[in-house]
Amino acid sequence: MSDLVSIDLTVNGRPRSLEVAAHHTLLDALRDDLGLTGTKECCLVGECGACTVSIDGRIVDSCLVLAVEADGCAVTTVEGLAAEGRLSRLQQAFLDYGAAQCGFCIPGQLMAAQDLLDRTPHPSVPEVQEGLAGNLCRCAGYEQISEAVLAAAEGTVR
Numbered sequence: 001m002s003d004l005v006s007i008d009l010t011v012n013g014r015p016r017s018l019e020v021a022a023h024h025t026l027l028d029a030l031r032d033d034l035g036l037t038g039t040k041e042c043c044l045v046g047e048c049g050a051c052t053v054s055i056d057g058r059i060v061d062s063c064l065v066l067a068v069e070a071d072g073c074a075v076t077t078v079e080g081l082a083a084e085g086r087l088s089r090l091q092q093a094f095l096d097y098g099a100a101q102c103g104f105c106i107p108g109q110l111m112a113a114q115d116l117l118d119r120t121p122h123p124s125v126p127e128v129q130e131g132l133a134g135n136l137c138r139c140a141g142y143e144q145i146s147e148a149v150l151a152a153a154e155g156t157v158r
């Protein structure tokens, strides 16, 4: 007897069909079934933001979403930010401002920051801090991350 469930979803613009265990999370499906390891696995309880992805335009902690719940949805991961392999302005800003130290939190930070900029194209410093409040950085690179988001917003990426 198998407890596998068929799901169809769009990931970074590409239709994907998967057989997933009913208890597997979207994070499991992205990393283990689709090989999209940019999305990071860390706390698994919705506290660190390392697993942040977008579902139908809304960011979520993918460790808290069952893969079957994403059936029929459009999912964007950090791999989807670089159109045709070119870094987005936000990604370039992270690079230019030294926002990535060990880099582990950066995919989640990028997803949260992109969501913020989509909703608030010219955020204030407090709005950036609030927008990224759910994403922890163990390297404490918050200042550089905030600077990068502000630079991307203002088009002053070096």
Ligand code: FES
Binding pocket: 040, 041, 042, 043, 044, 045, 046, 047, 048, 049, 050, 051, 052, 061, 062, 063, 064
């Ligand atoms: S791994 Fe999902 S919030 Fe930490």
Ligand code: FES
Binding pocket: 099, 100, 101, 102, 103, 104, 105, 106, 136, 137, 138, 139, 140, 141
């Ligand atoms: S850059 Fe290391 S955890 Fe954020």
